[in-house]
Amino acid sequence: MKARPTRVVSVGVLTCALVLTGCSKDTTASPSERSPASTSGTPSTTTGSVTTSAGDELRGRSGAFTVVPPEGWTEATDKATGVADIDLVLLSSKKVGAFANNLVVTSTAGDQSVLDDELAKGRQQLGAAGRTVSSAPDRSVSGSTAVGFTTTFEQQGIKVLARSYGVARAGRIYLLTLSSSQADATHAMAEFDELLSTWAWT
Secondary structure, rough: OOOOOOOOEEEEEHHHHHHHHOOOOOOOOOOOOOOOOOOOOOOOOOOOOOOOOOOOOOOOOOOEEEEEEOOOOOEEEHHHOOOEEEEEEEEEEEEEEEEEEEEEEEEEEHHHHHHHHHHHHHHHHHOOOOOOEEEEEEEEOOOOOEEEEEEEEEEEOOEEEEEEEEEEEEEEEEEEEEEEEEEHHHHHHHHHHHOOOOOOOO
16 A cells, blocks of 8 residues: 555645635634535635735745736735645635635645545545536646646535646645636636746746
């Protein structure tokens, strides 16, 4: 049996965390003690960070990459509590459908097989939780291929679309989860692609 990292963040937990990140009315939630598929009591972030200007390069906590967020996005990494291995959290200052587009990135030790297992488990857990799960087109993260899936659901009366991607590089795995209101899904993906075009491994 192959060894597995003990702190790989469940895609299900990560998806829930970013959903509450975008909801303004739930800023006091506590870390979840429930299963990864839980959709309540998960971590949240607030919009208290200073808005970044276009061209401001940000470095993930791991030190493994830098990105330039889209104009009007804030860094909210320090406000994401209760999720292990948080590397970077970015939050749009604009809301569509009462929800702010956001990106949560985690990283931990692991290889492609661990990443594949996590993505498969995440799809299964989210599907079992009643969410619609479908494939998402691959994305390039500074020369590394990221694979993932899309989930759609309603949370706190808000129709949400989340895209979860995973990439393995240099003995680590990175989970990138983008969420938006379903009404702003196309714009959110354009902002995500803009951000990925600036991603640089260090």
